[in-house]
Amino acid sequence: MTTPATEIDVSRGSDVLAAGYDYAAVTEKISSVVLLRKSGRAWRFGFTVSVLLVMILTCAVSYLFLRGVGIWGIDIPVAWGFAIVNFVWWIGIGHAGTFISAMLFLMFQDWRTSINRFAEAMTLFAVACAGMFPLLHLGRPWEFFWLLPYPNTMWLWPQFRSPLVWDVFAVSTYGIISLVFWFVGLIPDLATLRDRAQSYPARVAYGILALGWRGSARHWNRYRTAYLLLAGLAAPLVVSVHSVVGMDFAAAQLPGWHSTIFPPYFVAGAIFSGFAMVLTLAIPLRWAYGLQDFITIRHLENCAKLMLVTGLIVAYGYGAEAFYGWLSGNEFDMYMNVNRALGRYRIEYWMLIFCNVLTPQLLWFRAVRRNVGLLLLISLVIQVGMWTERFVIIITSLQRDFLPSSWGMYYPTRWDWATLFGSVGLFVFCFLLFVRFLPAISMAEMRELVHEQSRGPGKEAA
């Protein structure tokens, strides 16, 4: 009886995974970030800054609970201020994580493997930051559960025909399904950490989270099916979430909001800003922990290409909005476009055109897409641009609607800024903790990638 010659699989080197990695090496390299290595100076610096920002957020929110939303710059006519801008911005950022983990998985993209885990974590933390804002904006945040249908002594129901109620369901479903998808993906890696951890508390903690995963073929079989189907569910879900956010605006009568282009244009904008955030996180991550062999230039370049594509869709959205405003011949729609470009918020408008339409055009050049520093800078610019876009959409339409007698201005207060930067701190804080306590790259999927990429022509003959 003969058995095939035993030969350990080693990656042959490709543009998504460098050469010379076997199963043990990928496992060792990724798990050591969590289990062995010291946190490092960059991490401690980032953590300190983010903790300070979280403290600012805590103060801002405490003061808000004490005094109410009057501490913000919102008033009539601009009753939706930073809180809603931040909500739309954060929820958009989350979208790239699901896009990478679900859509690229369904399309068998091999460059998804090493970036999906931290992109999913990014989604979770972004959704957490996003979900905070509408609740803070409620006025009486402690009554937030009135948003949900539950048997109550007031005999009331939510208004199910309102996109704002759809939003409650869309965002909470999105948060829950993203968490489930992320956790299911983590189970095999938690088992690896359980088996590799040196300290007893770590073994117990990872052991509990790993649920007793053994890697049995029967388990993998059901696991793969469940993961595939979860990806299939998450893909339309991600499109629905920002569409519903878009309908929050489109269902209103205001010029600049009441437009059928909103749902698709919001989804493209969401993925655009999300990929910018993926790059903003991936570039420091691979540098700080020496993960350039796993998160390669090709990963960064592909994210950049998707940023360019979605950026062009967003630019088309701006164009279409202006064009239909003109085509409609509607006085108010035409005025809204003039007011955006030349009115009191023209600086913000031209800033968004610069950040979201002009800057991404640099990504046509291969040299730019492969220049890591420049890519980081461009993605930061795009994030600022996408925040500004939401600011312009929300503020300019509210600021000057139909009746000149009800026109007004919006001036954010220091509490608005504190809450915005505080939420950025919260996001970074969560992400830094994630990087230290959970594997930022899926080890099980990397081993699968090693297996696939080691089956070269030489191997087949053996």
Place this chain on the structure above:
Amino acid sequence: MSASGQIYGLLAEFDAPAPFVHATEQTREAGYTRIDALSPFPVPGLDEALRLPPNRVPLIFLLGGIFGGLSGFFMQVYSCTYSYPINVGGRPLYSWPAFIPITFELTILGAGLAGAFGMLALNRLPMPYHSLFNCPRFDLASQDRFFLLIESADARFELQQTREFLQSLGALSISEVPK
């Protein structure tokens, strides 16, 4: 050496997927039924080697989705037409198109939760204790080694013979798994 009644089974170790799948196939063909193959990632060809039947996870997803969608839709219909009807300029109370987004979200929610928890339940997870964890080598099953298990409860299990059989398959090491 413990007798075959006191051990859970024999665990053979491999360091590459190809011999592992081959050995699994041989073991099944040799007539062993209570076997398991444990690997650090889903190895292609293993399901066929073990002749695994199609799993029922998709059915659970489907049922969860149907339940979520129907309950979401009828909750809205009940609320808007019967429990809390609001006349807005004479518009119809049963305005079903407006109910679709929430129906869709709850379909996804129902399917996703049922599917994920259903997968864990079918896998009998969480399972805090399992005999396999008694075997020190088994720590590598979540890292870089592939293990083939023959349970002592198998009708054909005979400690010495089974050990020799596993050796003939080219296993790197063979460990007894204490109960």
